[in-house]
Amino acid sequence: MDARLNLFGNPVAGKVLRHINSAGKAVSDSALPAATQELVKIRASQINGCGFCTDMHTKDAAHAGETAVRLHLVAAWREATVFTDAERAALELTEQGTRIADAAGGVTDEAWA
Numbered sequence: 836m837d838a839r840l841n842l843f844g845n846p847v848a849g850k851v852l853r854h855i856n857s858a859g860k861a862v863s864d865s866a867l868p869a870a871t872q873e874l875v876k877i878r879a880s881q882i883n884g885c886g887f888c889t890d891m892h893t894k895d896a897a898h899a900g901e902t903a904v905r906l907h908l909v910a911a912w913r914e915a916t917v918f919t920d921a922e923r924a925a926l927e928l929t930e931q932g933t934r935i936a937d938a939a940g941g942v943t944d945e946a947w948a
Contacts, residue, residue, distance in 0.1 A: 870901055871922050875929045877909045882933045 862872050873896035880888035893906055908915035912926045924946075931942040 867925060869899055870896070871925050873899060873901060874905075874909055874912075874918075874922055875925050877906070878912070878926050878929045879933045881910055882930065 859876065862875060865872070867875070873892055876892040877889060877896060880892055896906060897903070905915075905917050908917055909926075912918055912923065918926065928942065928946050931946050
């Protein structure tokens with residue numbers, strides 16, 4: 836896969852990457868189990884259309900012991916039966932928080948709960 840943008844050679848992209856890493860640190864420092872953290876990162880990367888990040892987080896999840904079946908089903912998590920209620924809640928929150936730019940109204944009170 837060839838990247839369209841060299842994140843490490845562009846000062847603006849570097850700044851964006853630092854902000855993305857800060858957001859990732861917030862997830863890493865949370866009480867979410869490591870497997871759920873990776874599922875969240877994969878789903879956000881899929882929504883953002885970032886092949887680099889989707890590839891990286893999928894490999895990280897597999898290295899951490901996540902199964903191929905679950906990794907393949909992250910994009911269709913609503914219909915999949917392999918995710919726990921807690922994982923589903925995290926994926927729902929991820930989708931709503933990531934799709935704010937889609938004018939979806941932000942994260943609902945129900946998802947926060």
